Amino acid sequence: MIRRLLAAEAAFDPFVRPYRERADRIMVRMSLFLLLVCLALAPLRGTYLSALAIGLPTALLGAWLARQHNGALITRLFMASGFMVFTALIIHQTGGDIEAHFSAFGLIGVLLYYRDWRTIVMATVVIYLHHLLLGYAQWRGSPIYVFDNTHFWATFAIHVLYFLPFVGMMSYLAIWLRREGYDDQHVIALAQQIIRGDLTQDASAPGERGQMPLIDAVLTMKTRLLNLIKVLPVATAVVRLQDSQLVATNDAWHRLFGLRVDTGQSLGEASLWPQPGQWQALVQQLQARQDRSIRDLLATLRNSDGGLIACKLALTLHDDVAPSMIILVAEDVTLHQEAERAMTRLAYNDVLTDLPNRVSLHAALAQASEALQQHGTPYAVIMLDLDGFKPINDRHGHDVGDEVLRTLGARFSHVKRPSDVVARLGGDEFAVVLHDCGDPQVAQQVAQRFVDASQSDLHLAATGQTLQLSLSAGVATVTSSQEDPLAALKRADVALYRAKAEGKCCVRLG
Numbered sequence: 001m002i003r004r005l006l007a008a009e010a011a012f013d014p015f016v017r018p019y020r021e022r023a024d025r026i027m028v029r030m031s032l033f034l035l036l037v038c039l040a041l042a043p044l045r046g047t048y049l050s051a052l053a054i055g056l057p058t059a060l061l062g063a064w065l066a067r068q069h070n071g072a073l074i075t076r077l078f079m080a081s082g083f084m085v086f087t088a089l090i091i092h093q094t095g096g097d098i099e100a101h102f103s104a105f106g107l108i109g110v111l112l113y114y115r116d117w118r119t120i121v122m123a124t125v126v127i128y129l130h131h132l133l134l135g136y137a138q139w140r141g142s143p144i145y146v147f148d149n150t151h152f153w154a155t156f157a158i159h160v161l162y163f164l165p166f167v168g169m170m171s172y173l174a175i176w177l178r179r180e181g182y183d184d185q186h187v188i189a190l191a192q193q194i195i196r197g198d199l200t201q202d203a204s205a206p207g208e209r210g211q212m213p214l215i216d217a218v219l220t221m222k223t224r225l226l227n228l229i230k231v232l233p234v235a236t237a238v239v240r241l242q243d244s245q246l247v248a249t250n251d252a253w254h255r256l257f258g259l260r261v262d263t264g265q266s267l268g269e270a271s272l273w274p275q276p277g278q279w280q281a282l283v284q285q286l287q288a289r290q291d292r293s294i295r296d297l298l299a300t301l302r303n304s305d306g307g308l309i310a311c312k313l314a315l316t317l318h319d320d321v322a323p324s325m326i327i328l329v330a331e332d333v334t335l336h337q338e339a340e341r342a343m344t345r346l347a348y349n350d351v352l353t354d355l356p357n358r359v360s361l362h363a364a365l366a367q368a369s370e371a372l373q374q375h376g377t378p379y380a381v382i383m384l385d386l387d388g389f390k391p392i393n394d395r396h397g398h399d400v401g402d403e404v405l406r407t408l409g410a411r412f413s414h415v416k417r418p419s420d421v422v423a424r425l426g427g428d429e430f431a432v433v434l435h436d437c438g439d440p441q442v443a444q445q446v447a448q449r450f451v452d453a454s455q456s457d458l459h460l461a462a463t464g465q466t467l468q469l470s471l472s473a474g475v476a477t478v479t480s481s482q483e484d485p486l487a488a489l490k491r492a493d494v495a496l497y498r499a500k501a502e503g504k505c506c507v508r509l510g
């Protein structure tokens with residue numbers, strides 16, 4: 001039992017030390033106060049000499065120990081003995097007043113501030129020894145006054161028995177105070193550990209759990225936080241600002257970047273950032289923000305194999321307590337971006353030829369019309385339609401028809417100026433928007449270039465056959481901002497029909 005108590009004391013001591021160091025300083029002041037009390041009592045019976053000869057060294061030795069061995073067991077045991085010496089001195093100076101005995105209980109109560117049952121036991125032992133030795137000497141005839149009767153052993157036993165339950169109570173109280181003090185200090189230490197970024201699982205002594213409500217609460221919170229980070233599907237890391245060191249990462253982070261906390265890698269130097277100084281720039285941005293956070297930031301990061309990953313980042317800086325930490329969350333948006341690009345492509349491009357589709361043509365027409373309204377820049381529209389496409393489909397099949405359309409699309413892309421837009425409207429019908437082109441002659445010449453481009457022979461790799469293609473075109477120029485672009489498209493379409501009707505493979509102006 002005693003061994004267990006001592007072992008528990010050894011485990012508790014480091015955490016309760018701050019209390020005990022403070023208590024030493026308070027006890028020194030108490031000793032000085034007790035010395036003053038003794039000096040104040042001295043005139044009663046002329047006990048100046050004993051007050052100074054006993055009180056002063058006791059107070060001074062206590063002060064010296066508290067300075068040299070602040071918080072050490074020896075200091076508090078001395079303080080406990082010293083208090084009992086002062087008690088004896090007070091009783092002696094008052095001529096053994098029964099009321100003066102109360103100071104013993106008062107001072108043992110003060111010792112509770114140490115949160116150490118050993119000080120209570122020490123004080124009790126001093127009192128027992130005092131009564132045992134001096135009472136025995138009185139019984140044997142020495143001129144000492146301790147007990148007021150001659151039944152030494154019986155009186156000593158009564159003293160011991162009276163005292164025992166009360167000091168027992170106080171020792172029990174000291175053990176509880178020590179436990180609560182340990183709980184507080186341990187929680188502070190745990191919280192500081194978490195603040196410093198140590199988010200590793202605690203291997204707390206099993207015996208402690210369930211008995212320390214505060215510690216249990218903090219450990220439970222920490223475990224929940226760890227589990228939360230662990231199961232988050234997005235890559236999450238805690239980074240220490242001071243040295244950009246990764247202090248905690250979750251499974252998703254390991255999967256995405258292959259970086260582990262135990263590599264001791266600094267995020268500032270890590271290959272994670274393809275651009276030099278990218279991390280430092282981000283940190284500066286974060287520090288400049290009032291809310292200390294950045295959200296939805298698109299950035300390309302590199303994994304440990306050197307592969308580039310498109311990420312959406314969220315960062316939060318915690319610099320209210322030292323050391324400052326950054327929580328970095330990275331979501332892999334590579335697939336998302338690819339899907340988005342594919343959807344945009346589908347919405348604005350023709351699947352077969354990859355040329356802009358009707359939606360894009362309308363956007364190009366709106367843009368040309370706006371340029372005409374705002375800057376007076378004219379434009380032209382060309383409608384193109386293959387001649388005799390149906391027989392090609394019928395004779396060679398749809399696959400060959402598709403290849404014809406793809407080939408024509410590629411040829412048109414080469415013929416057009418970079419600023420112009422060639423779109424496939426559907427079937428074998430195409431449209432061209434010529435920006436900054438108001439001269440009908442020029443527009444006609446451009447249309448003729450498209451017609452010419454269609455006429456080079458097309459070799460079919462599958463059958464080895466050669467196809468001869470031709471194209472008809474209708475042109476409309478727009479110089480008035482009053483004209484609706486769709487009306488201009490209609491004019492070009494009417495011109496195209498005229499070209500078809502007048503023998504095909506030619507250009508007509510609408």
Ligand SMILES: Nc1nc2c(ncn2[C@@H]2O[C@H](COP(=O)(O)OP(=O)(O)OP(=O)(O)O)[C@@H](O)[C@H]2O)c(=O)[nH]1
Binds near residue numbers: 385387401
């Ligand atoms: N291979 C293929 N054929 C298509 C596609 N879209 C439409 N067509 C076919 O294209 C043909 C277009 O016919 P038209 O333009 O009316 O006929 P045409 O023979 O070119 O007649 P003209 O224009 O008067 O010379 C039809 O047979 C459609 O079935 C496609 O995506 N692929």
